[in-house]
Amino acid sequence: MIAASRAWASGDRGASEEASELRRQMIEANHTRYFELIPLYHKVALDQGFGKKASFDAIGQHLMLDAGIFKSYEPDWLDAGDYAAMTEWLSSVFCHRINADLSGIDSIDGWIERLHRYQIHVVYSSGTSGEFSFIPRTRQNWQLARTANIASLAPQILDLLATGINSRLLRSLVKSKVPEAMMELLGKRGLPEYHAAFLGFRQGRMGNQALMEELAPFFSRCCFLYEVPVSGSGLRSLRRGSGTRREQELARHLHREVVERKNHNYMRLIEFTRNSTRQGRKLLLFGAPYQFKEMLETMCEQNVSVPLNRGSLVLVGGGWKTFTGETVRRQSLVEMLAGRLGLEDDKILEGYSMTEINTLMLRCRNGRFHIPPVIEPVLMDSGLNPVAAREGEGTFGFMDPLALDYPGFIVSSDQVLMVNSPCECGLTGPAVTRIGRLPGSEIKGCGGIMGSVGA
Amino acid sequence: MEKTCRQHGLLVNQDGVIRIPFMIKGRLVLPPAIGREEAREAFAGAGGETVSVTAAGYQLLREAVIERPGMRYTGEFIYQVMPDLDPVELIETDNGRLAGELYQLKAEEIISYIECIVRFLKKHTRFLAGIIELMRSTFPYPDRFLDDWLASSYANLKPSSARQMLDSELAYRGLPGSRYLDGWVEIPEATSTGWPPPRCQTISPVGSDGAPGKTYVRAMPVRQLHITAGNAPDVPLISTLRAVLTKSAAVIKLPYGAVIPGILFALAAAAGAPEHPITRNLSLVYWPGGDEKTESQLFKPGAFDRIVVWGSPRTVASVQSRAPFTRTVCLNPRYGISLIGREASDSRLEEVAGRASTDVMIYNQKACTSSLVHFFEGTREQACEYARVLGTALKKWDEAAPGLADPVISGRVKRMRRGRYAAADWYTNTRQGEFASGVVVVRGGFDITEHPMCRLVVVKPVEHLEDALVDIDQFVSTAGVYPEERRIELRDRIASRGVSVVLPVGQCALVYPGIPHDGMLLLNQLVDWKTG
Numbered sequence: 012m013i014a015a016s017r018a019w020a021s022g023d024r025g026a027s028e029e030a031s032e033l034r035r036q037m038i039e040a041n042h043t044r045y046f047e048l049i050p051l052y053h054k055v056a057l058d059q060g061f062g063k064k065a066s067f068d069a070i071g072q073h074l075m076l077d078a079g080i081f082k083s084y085e086p087d088w089l090d091a092g093d094y095a096a097m098t099e100w101l102s103s104v105f106c107h108r109i110n111a112d113l114s115g116i117d118s119i120d121g122w123i124e125r126l127h128r129y130q131i132h133v134v135y136s137s138g139t140s141g142e143f144s145f146i147p148r149t150r151q152n153w154q155l156a157r158t159a160n161i162a163s164l165a166p167q168i169l170d171l172l173a174t175g176i177n178s179r180l181l182r183s184l185v186k187s188k189v190p191e192a193m194m195e196l197l198g199k200r201g202l203p204e205y206h207a208a209f210l211g212f213r214q215g216r217m218g219n220q221a222l223m224e225e226l227a228p229f230f231s232r233c234c235f236l237y238e239v240p241v242s243g244s245g246l247r248s249l250r251r252g253s254g255t256r257r258e259q260e261l262a263r264h265l266h267r268e269v270v271e272r273k274n275h276n277y278m279r280l281i282e283f284t285r286n287s288t289r290q291g292r293k294l295l296l297f298g299a300p301y302q303f304k305e306m307l308e309t310m311c312e313q314n315v316s317v318p319l320n321r322g323s324l325v326l327v328g329g330g331w332k333t334f335t336g337e338t339v340r341r342q343s344l345v346e347m348l349a350g351r352l353g354l355e356d357d358k359i360l361e362g363y364s365m366t367e368i369n370t371l372m373l374r375c376r377n378g379r380f381h382i383p384p385v386i387e388p389v390l391m392d393s394g395l396n397p398v399a400a401r402e403g404e405g406t407f408g409f410m411d412p413l414a415l416d417y418p419g420f421i422v423s424s425d426q427v428l429m430v431n432s433p434c435e436c437g438l439t440g441p442a443v444t445r446i447g448r449l450p451g452s453e454i455k456g457c458g459g460i461m462g463s464v465g466a
Numbered sequence: 467m468e469k470t471c472r473q474h475g476l477l478v479n480q481d482g483v484i485r486i487p488f489m490i491k492g493r494l495v496l497p498p499a500i501g502r503e504e505a506r507e508a509f510a511g512a513g514g515e516t517v518s519v520t521a522a523g524y525q526l527l528r529e530a531v532i533e534r535p536g537m538r539y540t541g542e543f544i545y546q547v548m549p550d551l552d553p554v555e556l557i558e559t560d561n562g563r564l565a566g567e568l569y570q571l572k573a574e575e576i577i578s579y580i581e582c583i584v585r586f587l588k589k590h591t592r593f594l595a596g597i598i599e600l601m602r603s604t605f606p607y608p609d610r611f612l613d614d615w616l617a618s619s620y621a622n623l624k625p626s627s628a629r630q631m632l633d634s635e636l637a638y639r640g641l642p643g644s645r646y647l648d649g650w651v652e653i654p655e656a657t658s659t660g661w662p663p664p665r666c667q668t669i670s671p672v673g674s675d676g677a678p679g680k681t682y683v684r685a686m687p688v689r690q691l692h693i694t695a696g697n698a699p700d701v702p703l704i705s706t707l708r709a710v711l712t713k714s715a716a717v718i719k720l721p722y723g724a725v726i727p728g729i730l731f732a733l734a735a736a737a738g739a740p741e742h743p744i745t746r747n748l749s750l751v752y753w754p755g756g757d758e759k760t761e762s763q764l765f766k767p768g769a770f771d772r773i774v775v776w777g778s779p780r781t782v783a784s785v786q787s788r789a790p791f792t793r794t795v796c797l798n799p800r801y802g803i804s805l806i807g808r809e810a811s812d813s814r815l816e817e818v819a820g821r822a823s824t825d826v827m828i829y830n831q832k833a834c835t836s837s838l839v840h841f842f843e844g845t846r847e848q849a850c851e852y853a854r855v856l857g858t859a860l861k862k863w864d865e866a867a868p869g870l871a872d873p874v875i876s877g878r879v880k881r882m883r884r885g886r887y888a889a890a891d892w893y894t895n896t897r898q899g900e901f902a903s904g905v906v907v908v909r910g911g912f913d914i915t916e917h918p919m920c921r922l923v924v925v926k927p928v929e930h931l932e933d934a935l936v937d938i939d940q941f942v943s944t945a946g947v948y949p950e951e952r953r954i955e956l957r958d959r960i961a962s963r964g965v966s967v968v969l970p971v972g973q974c975a976l977v978y979p980g981i982p983h984d985g986m987l988l989l990n991q992l993v994d995w996k997t998g
Contacts, residue, residue, distance in 0.1 A: 051888050051889060054888060054889065055883075055884050055888050058883070058892065059884075074884075075884070076884045076885060076888070077880075077881035077882070077884050077885025077886065078885065079881065079882075079885030079886035080884070080885045080886065080888055082886060083885065083886045083887070083888055083889060085909075085910040085911055086911060087910070087911065103889070391877075392873065392877075393873045393874045393877050394873030394874070394876045394877045394880075394900070395876070395877035395880040395881060404513075404514065422881065
């Protein structure tokens, strides 16, 4: 599937179609795996009248889970710091029974860190309610997802970088190497021409943060907007206005870094950008729309412009709406990026993803978020039934064959417009062209949560 | 009324389009005549969720047609055409005129006015029967609810009830409220204890006036803006009645889904008592909630003295934030609960579940008193047994008064069942394979904002009924308790947590004239108490 994704991203028009049978088989195999190993999925399947076997169509009709399954724990457990109960719950949405020594844990961060020692990689996301979704993966599954992402994203990104020996080299590398070997080489060689500026925390397991942590090692130099790790407990405490003394302390620390030192942090990041550019480096800037807006507003206030070197890129992801209800307009951000950083529209990439999915979908120059063949998108109607045609308006659901450790048949709360026709950019298969939230759904994503901290 | 409607083609379904007038200060304002194609065209660019659009010279609503008795959406719409609205026209600025005319009316005259409206409506039963049929095509509640609606509306408008509301909700110092609404009432024992204190009175160069003068109090009418909600068709009528009883120069914003019931009152007033000061100061209109053009005018300081807002948390918060200088009476979104003691666990389970289902079914679980969560005292197994029996009771309701098969609701229940509440025990009734009603026994907490309010009961087992208290807050309007001894025992503790009504299970739909609403005597909030 990963190879098919790479071929598809490299412009192989038949790759998507060829992968579909394999994808279906994997999805049916995953059903069996989940049924046997994931207690909560097992219960849902039984409730719906299914056993070990279910057809691809039946899964789409009856076994698509709401993303809320990843927050089906009791918030009281977190309030009380009962990480044994949380771990027990996490086991119920995971293919593996977790037996971990949990002594001395007093925060979400500590819990996640401890599970990491047991090769369990937990990422989380939050919405307006401040209730976190936790998604567990084994380290192997996490690495698999990383490989899949590199395989589908690298050709698309390199396609935008028309110049430079290294770009050409990389492009031929992407086509000639198997994804795993490419990953290894990329890991060793990195991207020496590039520096990276991440509009986020140095470390963290929340949405964009997790991706930043993954991307950072590829760059020769990195700068983070906040040179500290993001604290899950601190964030939760800030949203819910409660928590233990330790959590409140973490919340204060977070507040200081994000609110009180905001200008200082943005200025430091801008300074890094300027220095890297002077040194002739290309830059990758990655963050949520809300943070880019703040950075560019700071540049406007200080009357600073830093025309980036050719080949530089901006990657935007994490939703356009903040929890405070403010919507960042794409066009105005594009104009500001052009004005302050000298970036053309086609060097501004935008990604669509969620913590429950193992793939990042990139927006092409025609405004489509192309879905790689490794994902089976399922457009759902308001009654949560799959729409037969894979196009039109509906709720975005997906079956992710690479979700080997947790249930990967998920319905999000995103209301999307899906198209399924060849795109002028050269990519084929289904794509999303418009993303909104279902009425009544909480705002989610890094743009939202980070905006809320500053509010 | 009937003649006016016939003459202008109002309140009649003409090829899927219904023309609805407004009443602005007693004057009927007619909408333009538009055809079905034009109406469809107006919604052409709008998303599927859009229910209202504004075009040049008119406003348009669309309501989904429901096939009966199947209670399913047909996919068709009925369009309601209404006039465009100039908000400035709605605002009354001539306080002098109000003080000299409307505010001088006596309680007797108000009650006669209401009598006149009711009499007028009753004279046109055949016309009203037609209106009921008109409403039926998009009415999301069971037929039985609609068939009883007119009778319950007449009960709300009974002269004796109106008198009781006035006399009890505005009562002061042992005197009936209507006295204070009629005019100034002397407060005999009132003596001055104010400023300056007696020893300082000689300091004043003019000295003291001697014996204190007579003191009078009156309940002075105010200009009211009511923003009503459509969760129950009675809401616009209740708001209108409150405005009329308090002699207000009032504007009633009718809600999507219940425009016609409100307009019926307007038509009866305009035809039955066109020159009455109440009619001439009453407006019943619609605009899309949140419409900046309209609301920026109406929420201006001084435009109204009171804003009464019913509705969703978003509506209430939005009005409060945009009208900070106008006193706002918020009828917040609240819900009902039931507390079932272990005494129900034996042979009474069926009887108690049957009674509890009545509280669940108040306005199809859409009213702010409808019971959404049941706390059951007992083990999880006992709670599951209660859930099973309650599910059977709800099934009887489904058969006798089938609810709307709404795909959105069905989708929400599926999400709960395959998501956050996947670990819970579910007992559901289905109709043609889709959710009709059900009970879910949760393991731990429940986020009430996720409740779909569609004949779904959340059961929480508790070891002791008192354990439920921690989950009770001011968002709970009504608590039904079984058995009676436990209700009496727990009543104060429940009420102290913010609950407005604590009644026996099965009786939570109780209303009587002058009943407190959300902890308030509402009419009392709709007047200014003056001393003079």
